Amino acid sequence: MEEKEEYKTLNINSTLYKTRLSKKFENRKPFKPADPCLVRSFIPGTVVDVLVKEGSELKHGDVVIILDAMKMQNRLKTHVDGRVKRINVKSGDRVTKGAVLLEMERVAGPEAEDSEES
């Protein structure tokens, strides 16, 4: 009987089922589309060098940060044309995967296409 209390409702194709939910399901994260203005670390590592300053005007594809990870010097690039709005790291910082290292703001003009990481 005490088991009954664990049961929750799960909707599959409009039918509501009484059942337990897995941790994985309950902890799933809502999807957020990638923001091309943010330069993130695609791998955990150490920032070796920040090549730009806040306010720098950049073109899509310019290298902004060198990230040392897995014995490689990875060149992180901006995905948009625009201006550097904020730099969140300095050289020597250790960063986790997905951390926002640098934020861009678009300047007036047509939108640049997103491109692949480094």
Next chain:
Amino acid sequence: MSLEKKILDLNEKRRKAMLGGGEQAIEKQKAMGKRTARERITDLLDKDSFTEYDMFVEHEARDFDMDKKVLPGDGVVIGTGTIYGAPVAVFAQDFTVAGGSLGLAHARKITKIMDHALRMRMPLIGINDSGGARIQEGVNSLYGYGEIFFRNTLASGVIPQISVILGPCAGGAVYSPALTDFVFVVENISKMFITGPEVIKTVLGEEISMEDLGGARVHSEVSGNAHFFAKTEEECFEQIRKLITYIPWDNTRKARMFEPAEPKPGFDVGKIVSDDPTMPYDVKDLIRAIADNSDFLEIQEMYARNIVIGFGRLGGRTTGFVANQPNEMAGVLDVDSSDKAARFIRYCDAFNIPIVTLVDVPGYLPGIDQEHAGVIRHGAKILYSYSEATVPKITVIIRKAYGGGYIAMASRHLRADFVFAWPTAEIAVMGPEGAANIIFRKEITSAENPEEMRKKKVQEYKEKFANPYVAASKGYVDAVIEPSETRKMLLHALDVTENKSIPRPHKKHGIPPF
């Protein structure tokens, strides 16, 4: 030297070798709650059945003063013995000798016993307890791992391979267990990872304990790398002994027959399942209500609980059970449950074990995370493995069997030999609610009272299609049966399929959606 003296000399040599890394190292091992390699083998195998080989093997390493070091047996014990009379080949790494590190001679002992098992067609059990590669031996130890992985792959599907993780098993070393059929872990003793907490801390700056990173529970619940979880080494050995009774010695044989036994009276097959398809129940109760002696050896109990897999017996024959679990996530198929079931189906197929599938599935789990995690590819694994399997495939549809889930769960279309359905079965393209919403969308939205109209249409659909008879009228279901007839029909089906043989087009191997 007289013969007598030579024998004394031999016994002294044996005594020294059996001591492994010496008394101090043994004490340390015990302090960690672990047994020595030879104790483990003795506990696992039938009494006095173990014969050890290569006791006097020594390494030939020279660099880093290794030539001055004596490592008895080079840190691993190999040999053969029996489990309930079944022959098994065993290796057990000896952590008391240089931390069970793997050098060339150590690896050669392991590959020797692997070759032996494969040639003599007997199950192989590897007890892993090792700090990893013996760094002083450099690339030679990498050669050793590679040779082991190659043999694991060669033996896969030919002889059963069992890995027991009773200590650290880190870095490349974990790939040997990963290539084997069943991985056994013990709480607080097993540690498996590719990169340990130290490296993760230096490289990533993230702190995590060994237990949280790669302990027994993590691999049983989260990663799915382990198949059996035990609280003590003793319990673990009992699990292995039990498993051995269910599986054949090699892929040319069938598992041993046992005396048939009726299920225990405590499990009433007719009283477990509600006829409302949205209500949960524990499908393991259903398996126990059907299986001989109500015995069921569950595999990966804590991982992807929405599907249940494991071994039982029907009329004395080992049977692989695959069942949706309405108690967990409504029994949906998803990335992890597809992966779990598909691998088990392939195991049964490789080792001549008939598969009984109990179906109660609402379909595949909708969601962005599922789509992005590759539910297309992973979900396809179930279809692939059922279609590919040539062992007897017997399916019982308990309640819902909707859409892709219906096809995937060993349907007639994937060549089930027998499909039975309970009167509560609903074999349809989707649940009545979803179907009515689509088919009668116009009627519902244009109705004066849409909610009432929706209910009416759902009811209409339910009456017409939410049953086993539409599928039965087309021969997709062979018989609609009372719940109480389930065991009888399964026994009948297993009798009929006993000598099943079907030709398949020649191929080197297929390309399953790994």
